[in-house]
Amino acid sequence: MADSPIQRVLGLLLTIFSLSMLPPIIASLIYRDGTVLVFIESFLIVAAIGLMLWFPARHSKRELRLRDGFLIVASFWVVLGAFGSVPFLLADAPDIGFSDAVFESISGLTTTGATVLSGLSELPEAILYYRQQLQWFGGLGIIVLAVAVLPMLGVGGMQLYRAELPGPVKDAKLTPKIAKTAKALLSVYVGITVVCCLAYWAAGMSFFEAICHSFSTVAIGGFSIYDDNIAAFNNPLIEVIAILFMLVAGVNFALHFLAWRDRSVRHYVSDPEFLAYVRILVVLCVVVVTFRVWQEHLTTVDDTDAIVEIVAETEAKTLPRTILKGLFQTVSIATTTGFTTDDFAMWPGAIPVILIFSSFIGGCAGSTAGGMKVVRWTLMYRQGIREFQRLVHPSAEIPVKLGTKAVNPRVVDAVWGFCAVYVAVFVVLLLIMMMTGMDQSTAFSAVAATLNNLGPGLGGVADGFGGVSVIAKWAAVCSMLLGRLEIFTLLILITPMFWRR
16 A cells, blocks of 8 residues: 555545634633634644554655546545544533534535534534535535645545536536636635625524535535524524525536626526426425415415404415425525424425425536536436437437537436435435434435535434444445435445446
8 A cells, every 4th residue: 555546546535634723722812612622633643643654655646547546536535534533432512422423514614504413502613614614625525625735735636526426417627727626616616605605694594604605505504503494593694695595506616617707697697407496495485485375375365354354464464474484495405404483394285295396406507516416417307308318219319408509428328327315225225214213204315415415304313414334324324425426426436336446
């Protein structure tokens, strides 16, 4: 292993990650919450192990291959999740064990937002900040963050970039060099985060609250520093700002970069995935808000004049809130953010299930959202339409198109392969969850919430994963990793063909 570039890069990345323990030290000093030593010790532990991995392989000059990229991405996320749990283990609050600490760390880094913690407002500020920071680093991908630095250290990053970024087309570059590409994405990511933070601050959050929630909003993570999540603020303006930035974060960041570079919105209006993303969200919002208004208001009207008068007064006060809550939860769940302003799991009818199903679509490829991605669903829809056309015109050559461009048949095949594997993985995880004692609805939503990197679920996991068994938590950890790395990046490692020379 002394000449292994994988060990060298893994050591470097782990050492770089140790630096993420430094900002919480500043937060601890500012708020005097008593966790300074926790994060100093965490920094020393993670940095020492990173250097121990790097030092024996520091002279390795072998070029990274695509296979190496998959190994580094997969192993780094597993290792990072384990070492990201160190502060949770060392701190007196929260008082949790190894399984819960790893679950919380993986949930943060994969931007899932599922949690095993409660009583968040009683935790030290540095711990709360660290949870939010985990999501921010995981949002665009810790590997993409690293490839902006590694070229300066003599390590190429194209293989990592291809293995990490989602979507059917992984070789597209925004700039000629991979390091410049990563820096371009980072600049957009940081810029959106800063604007989001300032908007939250102006809307009434404290600066600490604004920083923390801007991290999880732009990362589409869903963690909050309060048990009641965004509902704790009871501020419609904050909810509107959150809706706006969740929508922005669900869009391919390459589009944001190109629009910013060219000072033009034409990249949005000409992108078929973005247009499909908007259409899907508009339809979902109309359906959910219509049903919520009907359930909350229209069904309460009685024939008695007195009751009608009372209901009219109540509706004048609550109708806008009902509409806003419906919009907020639809955007939050559909983009897999997982923020909540209401207990949507208790909403009557089919709405909670519709929202959970919407998380399977998720956001755009190249965004911080989870799910299967809009572009894949768009291609499957176009493929379905083509099959209907072939029934009528069996001899016709009908290409599958995105916009005006024909899609390579290999890409369409890859999408269908991904969907088939996705369903198979979902079924296996669902059976594992049910074997641990979960009922069907809880197990289904638990897998959907973790594999889609959503966070909140229904039934027994509506309030978090703190009450589920240890086996179910580890199954959820595997599910979150599979979802974040889009399944193939992990599953390919267990195939014999991957290891053949």
